[in-house]
Amino acid sequence: MILGALEDTIPDFHQSVFAISAVSGGSLGAAVYQRLVAAGSAGTPKCGDEASYMRCAASILEQDFLGPDFLSMFNSDLLQRLLPGGLLPDRATALETAWERAWSASMKSDDFAAALRLRLKSDLDDPAKWLPVVLLNGASVKTGHRIITSDVALDDTCHTSTVDQRQSPPWDLGSMPSTADFFCLTRQPIPLSTAVHNSARFPYISPAGTIWAKDQNGDTWKADRIVDGGYFEVLGGIRSLIC
Numbered sequence: 001m002i003l004g005a006l007e008d009t010i011p012d013f014h015q016s017v018f019a020i021s022a023v024s025g026g027s028l029g030a031a032v033y034q035r036l037v038a039a040g041s042a043g044t045p046k047c048g049d050e051a052s053y054m055r056c057a058a059s060i061l062e063q064d065f066l067g068p069d070f071l072s073m074f075n076s077d078l079l080q081r082l083l084p085g086g087l088l089p090d091r092a093t094a095l096e097t098a099w100e101r102a103w104s105a106s107m108k109s110d111d112f113a114a115a116l117r118l119r120l121k122s123d124l125d126d127p128a129k130w131l132p133v134v135l136l137n138g139a140s141v142k143t144g145h146r147i148i149t150s151d152v153a154l155d156d157t158c159h160t161s162t163v164d165q166r167q168s169p170p171w172d173l174g175s176m177p178s179t180a181d182f183f184c185l186t187r188q189p190i191p192l193s194t195a196v197h198n199s200a201r202f203p204y205i206s207p208a209g210t211i212w213a214k215d216q217n218g219d220t221w222k223a224d225r226i227v228d229g230g231y232f233e234v235l236g237g238i239r240s241l242i243c
Contacts, residue, residue, distance in 0.1 A: 001061070003033040004053035007040075019133040023229035027136045027199035028099065031192060032057050034134050035103070035111045041131070047106040056106060063102035068094040069205060092206050096193035112196075115189040119151050136199040137229035140180070141208055146232040147224075149182040149195045178232075185223045186213045199229040 007013045014037045022030035036053050040046055047056040072094035103112040123129045136149045148154060213223035
């Protein structure tokens with residue numbers, strides 16, 4: 001909402017923001033702000049007749065997210081513990097679906113349910129298409145290091161067809177030590193809601209996320225598990241890099 005207020009006050013404020021590094025609940029705010037900017041840049045209504053970024057953010061974020069989560073926790077999620085396999089959706093799915101519905105109700109689009117796609121270099125080089133980069137920080141259960149889910153390739157070598165996916169990814173991205181690119185661990189597309197959840201897996205509220213990797217032959221295996229980014233990055237807020 002703070003970033004939305006700045007966007008309302010300073011026209012094209014996002015043009016001066018290079019990246020938003022977010023952790024835990026701040027990742028939801030970062031994603032909402034970026035997608036609101038994308039909707040505004042496309043000339044579409046921000047949320048109905050509302051012309052304020054801050055008020056649009058409030059209309060989305062004030063929705064009930066814990067209700068569906070707790071309902072699932074004590075119903076389908078609890079029942080699943082007595083059943084083999086993964087037959088029923090868990091509380092993680094309930095929370096992500098609640099975010100998707102909150103966005104859809106205000107914006108009449110499926111941005112949060114759509115797959116998070118890496119942005120092309122042409123999009124990053126064109127000022128008219130500029131959006132702040134989102135860096136959603138999660139934590140690895142296996143190593144305790146940071147796993148960043150982003151809409152840009154943090155390590156280009158992980159996005160080639162020749163890389164051996166069964167090798168452990170590098171846990172050092174230049175100026176970001178002890179860090180791995182989420183898409184180095186898996187080639188599977190995920191919706192924006194899941195990308196946000198990679199950073200915001202609150203203890204008890206959300207289960208740890210299992211990262212399934214897939215190689216060129218279609219074989220899959222459990223590469224790691226991801227939990228709330230607060231285990232690694234304790235700031236608990238949004239840090240903006242402003243040019």
